[in-house]
Amino acid sequence: xxxKVSKSKNSxxxxxxxxxxxxxxxxxxxxxxxxLGTEKKLREELGENIDPYEWAKEYVEKLxxxxxxxxxxxxxxxxxxxxxxxxxxxxxxxxxxxxxxxxNSLGLKKICDDISNEFSFKYDLNSILSRxxxxxxxxxxxxxxxxEESKKFLEQPNFDLHQIYRALDKxxxxxxxxxxxVYKNSKKISTRNDSILFYDCxxxxxxxxxxxxxxxxxxxxxxxxxxxVQMGLFMDGSGIPLAFSLQSxxxxxxxxxxxxxxxxxxxxxxxxxxVCTDAGLSSKENKMFNSLxxxxxxxxxxxxxxxxHLLDWCLDPNGWHLSGSKKIYNLDDIQSSDENIDKYKGCxxxxxxxxxxxxxxxxxxxxxxxxxxxxxRKIRNRQIERAHKLVNTSPSAIKKSRANDYKRFIKKSSxxxxxxxxxxxxxxxxxxxxxxxxxxxxxxxxxxxxxxxxEKIAAINHSRWExxxxxxxxxxxxxxxxxxxxxxxxxxxxxITCFLSLIIMxxxxxxxxxxxxxxxxxxxxxxxNFLHASSEGYIPVYERTDITDDxxxxxxxxxxxxxxxxxxxxxxxxxxxxxxxxxxx
Numbered sequence: 124x125x126x127k128v129s130k131s132k133n134s135x136x137x138x139x140x141x142x143x144x145x146x147x148x149x150x151x152x153x154x155x156x157x158x159l160g161t162e163k164k165l166r167e168e169l170g171e172n173i174d175p176y177e178w179a180k181e182y183v184e185k186l187x188x189x190x191x192x193x194x195x196x197x198x199x200x201x202x203x204x205x206x207x208x209x210x211x212x213x214x215x216x217x218x219x220x221x222x223x224x225x226x227n228s229l230g231l232k233k234i235c236d237d238i239s240n241e242f243s244f245k246y247d248l249n250s251i252l253s254r255x256x257x258x259x260x261x262x263x264x265x266x267x268x269x270x271e272e273s274k275k276f277l278e279q280p281n282f283d284l285h286q287i288y289r290a291l292d293k294x295x296x297x298x299x300x301x302x303x304x305v306y307k308n309s310k311k312i313s314t315r316n317d318s319i320l321f322y323d324c325x326x327x328x329x330x331x332x333x334x335x336x337x338x339x340x341x342x343x344x345x346x347x348x349x350x351x352v353q354m355g356l357f358m359d360g361s362g363i364p365l366a367f368s369l370q371s372x373x374x375x376x377x378x379x380x381x382x383x384x385x386x387x388x389x390x391x392x393x394x395x396x397x398v399c400t401d402a403g404l405s406s407k408e409n410k411m412f413n414s415l416x417x418x419x420x421x422x423x424x425x426x427x428x429x430x431x432h433l434l435d436w437c438l439d440p441n442g443w444h445l446s447g448s449k450k451i452y453n454l455d456d457i458q459s460s461d462e463n464i465d466k467y468k469g470c471x472x473x474x475x476x477x478x479x480x481x482x483x484x485x486x487x488x489x490x491x492x493x494x495x496x497x498x499x500r501k502i503r504n505r506q507i508e509r510a511h512k513l514v515n516t517s518p519s520a521i522k523k524s525r526a527n528d529y530k531r532f533i534k535k536s537s538x539x540x541x542x543x544x545x546x547x548x549x550x551x552x553x554x555x556x557x558x559x560x561x562x563x564x565x566x567x568x569x570x571x572x573x574x575x576x577x578e579k580i581a582a583i584n585h586s587r588w589e590x591x592x593x594x595x596x597x598x599x600x601x602x603x604x605x606x607x608x609x610x611x612x613x614x615x616x617x618x619i620t621c622f623l624s625l626i627i628m629x630x631x632x633x634x635x636x637x638x639x640x641x642x643x644x645x646x647x648x649x650x651x652n653f654l655h656a657s658s659e660g661y662i663p664v665y666e667r668t669d670i671t672d673d674x675x676x677x678x679x680x681x682x683x684x685x686x687x688x689x690x691x692x693x694x695x696x697x698x699x700x701x702x703x704x705x706x707x708x
Contacts (some may be wrong), residue, residue, distance in 0.1 A: 124141045124156055124183055124184045124186050124187055124190070124377075125139075125141075125151055125183060125448045125639070126138070126139065126140075126179050126180055127140045127153075128179075128228060128591050131408075132164060133294075134161050134162060135161065135162040136158070136160070136161050136162075137158075137159035137160060137161070137162070137165065137175065137179045137184075138155050138156075138157070138158055138159065138495075139154045139155070139156040139157040139158075139159065139183055139186060140156060141153070141680060145511070146449055149420075150395050153685060154188075154482075156362060159179055159182070160596065162175055163185065165178070165179070172349045173243055177655065184500070189267070189450070191366065193433065198683070199656050199659055201440060205329070208393075209322060210589055210594060212275070212655075213272065213655050214275075214652055214654055214655075214664070215276060215277045215367060215652065215653050215655060215661070216261060216275050216649070216651060216652055216653075216654070217274055217277050217651050217653050217661070217663075217682055217696060218259040218261060218278075218647065218648030218649060218650070218651035219260075219261055219276050219277075219648070220678075220680075220695060220699050221259060221631065221648065221674055221678055221698075221699075222256070222257050222261075222631070223253065223629055223699040223700065225259070225627045225630050225634075226253055226256065226257075226409055226627060226679050226700075227629060227699065227700050227701060228304070228305065228308075228312045229305050229308045229312070229464040229482065229552070229626070229627070230308040231249070231252065231305070231623070232700075233251045234253055234300070234301055234304050234305070235249035236249065237249075237296075237300075238293055238297050238300075238694045241388035242293055244289070245282075245294070246282055246286040246289065246290065247282055248290055248293065248294075249431070250280060250281050250282055251280075251282050251286060251287055251290045252271040252290070252294065252620070252623075254269065254270075254280055254282075255269060255620045256289070256620055256623050256624050256627065257276065258272055258618055259271070259601050259603075259621060259624040260601065260624050260627070260628060260645065260648070261477075261645075261648055261649050262275070262605075262649075263601050263602035264377050264602070265607055266284075266287055266291075266317070266608075266617075267284065268705070269287075270284045270287060270343055272367065275673075276621065277653065277661070277692065277696070278620050278696060283308060288613065290616075291402060291608075291613040291616035291617070292616070294615075294616040294619055294620075294634070295611075295612040295613070295615035295619070296612070298388055298615060298619055300550055301619060301623075302366050302390070302619075302622075303390040303391050305623065305626065306365060306366070306391050306393075307391075309363065309626065309630070310582070312362070313361070313630060313633065314361070314628075315359050315361050315363060316359055316360030316361045317359045317360070317365065317393060318358055318360065318395070318396055318397065319336065319359065319360035319395060319396065319399060319404070319583060319586075319692075320357050320358070320360075320365060320387075320396050320397065320398050320399065321359075321360075321399045321586070321587055321589070322355065322356070322357050322358075322380050322383075322384075322396075322398055322399070322400050322402075322404065322590075322696055323355075323356060323404070323587075323589040323591065323594070324354065324355045324356075324376040324379060324404070325344055325353070325354055325356075325399065325594045325598075326341065326342075326343060326344055326351040326352060326354065326372055327351060327352055327354065327598070327603060327606055327618075328343060328345060328347045328350070328351050328603040328604055328605050328606070329349055329350050329351070329352075329604075329605055329606050329607070330349070330605040330607055331349065331350060331609075332349065332350075333514065333561040334350050335350075335609070336609075336610070336611040337369065337370065337371040337372070337611050337614065338350035338351070338352060338365045338372065339351065339352075339369070339371040339372035339373040339374075340372060341353065341371075341372035341373040341374070341619050342556055343372075346525070349605070351369065351371055351372035351616075352369055352370070352372050352606070353369070353370045353374050353379065353659075354367055354368070354369055354370075354613060355367060355368045355369075355370070355376070355379040355383055355388065355629045356590065356594070356622075357382060357383065357384075358589060358590045359404070360586070361581075361633070362589045362593075362629055362632075362633075363626060363629045363630065363633075364593060364622060364625050364629065365387065366387055366393075366623075367383070367384065367482055367519050367618065367622050368382065368383040368386075369614070369615055369618055375676055376403060376404060376570070377403070377404055377408070377409065378405040379438050380398075380400070380404055380409055380477070381408070381412050384412070384413075387500065393417075394417060394418070394419070395417035396417075396418060396419075396581065397418070397419045397421060397586060398413045398418065398421070399420070399421045399422070399531055399583055400417070400420070400421075400422045400423070401422070401423050401525065401587065402422065402423045402424055402425050404422065405423070405424065405570070406423035407420075410422070410483070410485070410572070411483075413572075413573050416534070419571065419572055420567055420571060420572060421570075421571040421573065421580055421583055421584050422569065422584075423489075423567070423568065423569055423570070423584060424517055424568040424569065424570055425568070426438075426489075426563050426566050427563060429568070430480075433478065433487065434488075435704060436476065437487075437566060437568060438488045438562060438566070440454035440455040440456075441453055442474050443473065443474050443491065444459045444472065444473055444474060444578070445470055445471075445472055445473075445575070446470075446471070446578050450528040454472070454491060457472075457493070457663070458493070464493060467493055468494050468497075468569050469494060470492070470493070471489045471492045471581065471585075472490065472492075473488060473489065473490045473491070473577045473581050474488075474489055474577065475487065475488045475489070475580075478570075481516060484572075485570045485571060485572050485579070486570065486571050486573070486574070486577075486579040487568065487570050488568070488569045488571065488580045488584075489567070489568050489569075490566070490567045490568075490581045490585075491565050491566055491567075492565050492567070492706050493565060495564075495565050496565025496642070497565075498563040499564045499565065500561070500564055503557070503561070504558065505582075506529035506532065506621075507529070507532055507552065507557065508546070509529045509553060510529050510530065510532040510552055513529075513530070514533060514550045514551065514552065514558075516552045517573055518548075521533055521535070521550060532552050532553055532556055532557060533550055533551070533552065533553070533557060534550070534551055534552070534553035534556075535548055535550055536548070538550070539601040541639045558682060567581070567584075567585070569581060569584045574638070590641070593625055593629075593643075596625060596628065596641055597621050599627060599684040600641060600642070600645055601621055601624055603617070603618070603621045617680070628641060628644070628645075631644060633675060634677045634678075635673050636672070638673065639673075644670065647665075647668065647670045647671060647674070650665050650666070651663075651665045651671070651682070652664050652665055653659070653682070653687070656686065658689075659688070659689070660686045660687050660688040660689050660691070660692065661682075661686065661687045661692055662685070663682060663683055663684070663687070667683050671683060675703075678699075680695050680698055680699070690698045
C-alpha cells in the first residue's frame with residue numbers, strides 16, 4: 124500500500140491505494156483502500172502541530188506493517204510432554220455470529236435496553252435474551268443447560284443462572300411490545316409480503332401430569348396424556364413469523380385467531396391483508412370478521428364434509444381449467460392413458476363457483492393434481508399393507524383406531540358356528556372404506572370471499588405448508604417440547620424466545636437465497652467450532668463448504684482463514700453487534 128495525494132487548484136485529497144493483479148487483463152491495477160480526506164479537513168482534525176503529509180505517510184506505514192503481521196506464518200509451539208491447562212476451555216462455537224448479526228439488525232438490543240430502563244434492573248437483559256436465542260438454535264435444551272452451553276460461544280456470558288429466571292418474567296410482561304417492535308424493525312431489513320397472512324394452531328406438551336395455570340388437558344397433536352398449552356401463529360407470505368399468542372390447552376382453537384388478529388391491527392398498525400387458514404379454523408365467525416374493512420379470507424375445506432350437491436360438483440370430471448390455457452378439460456380424459464398421465468402429472472387443474480349457504484355467500488375453488496392423487500394413493504396402499512399384516516398375524520392387537528390410523532381399514536364381524544351366540548370374531552379389510560376415501564384423492568378445496576381468479580386463490584392456499592414447517596422447526600429442530608417450566612410467565616417467555624429464534628432462522632434462510640435446508644444450515648452453524656491458540660488467535664476446526672462460503676459472503680466477514688487473530692476476531696464481534704441495514708432479502 125502507498126499514499127496518493129490528488130491535487131487540484133484549491134485543495135489536495137489523500138488516498139491509500141494498493142496494486143491488485145487483474146487476471147482478466149493480466150496486469151496490475153490500483154484500487155483505493157481508504158480515503159483519508161482533504162488537506163484542509165486533516166489540518167482541522169490533527170491540529171496545527173501535525174503535518175498532514177507526514178501523518179499520512181506514517182499511517183500508511185502502519186497499515187503495511189499490520190498487513191505483514193497478518194500475512195506472516197504463525198508458528199505455535201506445542202510440547203508433547205506438557206499437559207493442557209486444567210479447567211480451561213479451548214474449543215468454542217462461532218456459528219452464532221451470523222445469528223448475532225441478524226439479532227442486532229432486528230433492534231433487539233434497543234428493545235432490551237428499553238425494557239431495562241422501564242423496570243430499572245441491573246443485569247444485562249440483552250446478553251440473556253441473545254444467549255437464550257442462540258442457545259435455542261445451536262444448543263437446544265433447558266434453561267439450566269442453556270446457561271452452561273452459552274459458555275461454549277466465543278463471547279462469554281456476563282450473567283448468572285438466577286438472572287435468567289428473573290429475566291423471563293420481564294420478557295413475558297413485554298411480550299406484545301417485543302413482537303410489534305421486531306415486526307417494525309424486520310421491515311427495514313427485509314421485504315415482507317404481509318398482504319397475505321397464514322394462521323394455524325398447534326400445542327406443546329409438558330413433562331408433568333397435573334394441570335395448573337395455562338397447562339390444561341386438551342386434544343394433543345401428539346396424542347400424549349399430558350397437560351398442554353396451545354400456540355396460535357401468524358406467518359406472512361414470505362414465510363416469516365409475524366405474531367403469536369399462547370392459550371391454555373383446553374381452548375377451542377377457532378376462538379384464538381380473532382384476538383391475535385386484533386393485536387396485529389392495533390399494535391402492528393397493519394390492517395389490510397388476506398388471512399389464510401385450514402379447515403379447523405374456518406368458522407363462520409372468523410370468516411365474518413375477515414370480511415370487514417380491508418381484510419379477506421381463504422380457508423381450506425374437506426371434500427368429505429360438504430353437502431352432496433357440492434361434492435358432486437367437486438368430483439364432476441367436466442369443466443376444469445389449466446393455467447395458461449383457454450381449453451376446458453375433462454379429468455377422465457386426462458387419466459385415460461399413461462401418456463396423458465405423464466403429460467399432466469405436474470399440472471394443477473381448477474374450477475370455481477359461488478355458493479350461498481345459510482345466507483353466507485363465498486366462492487369455492489377446487490383443484491385437482493395427479494401428482495397429489497398418486498401421493499395419497501401411495502400412502503394409503505402402505506397403510507393397507509400394514510392393515511393386512513395385522514389381520515393375518517396379530518388380530519388380538521387390533522384396537523380402536525384414530526381418523527388417519529391404518530387400522531381404520533379393518534372391520535370386525537362376530538359369528539358362531541350355528542349363527543346364534545357370537546363367540547368368535549372375524550377381522551377383514553373393509554373395501555368400502557378404501558373406495559370412499561379414494562374418490563377424494565387429488566382434490567383440494569378452498570373457500571374465499573375474494574373475487575379473484577381461482578388459480579390465484581389456489582396458489583395462495585397451497586403455500587400453507589410453510590406455517591406447518593414453522594411448527595416442525597420449533598418442535599423438532601429447536602426441541603421446544605416437552606416444556607419443563609411451571610410458572611405461566613416463564614412458559615410465555617420460553618415461547619417468545621422460540622418465536623424470535625424462528626424469525627432469525629427464517630431471515631437467515633432468506634439471506635442464503637433458499638439454497639439450503641434449515642437442517643443443513645443448523646448442522647453448519649452447530650459445527651463451526653474454533654480452537655483457541657493462546658496469544659495468537661482462533662483456529663477454525665470446521666469444514667469449509669459452500670454453505671460457509673455463502674454465509675461469509677452474505678454477512679460481510681470471514682472466519683475461515685487458517686487462523687483468525689485475536690484482534691480480527693474482536694473486529695468481527697464488533698461488526699456483528701452493530702445495528703445496521705443488512706442486504707435486503
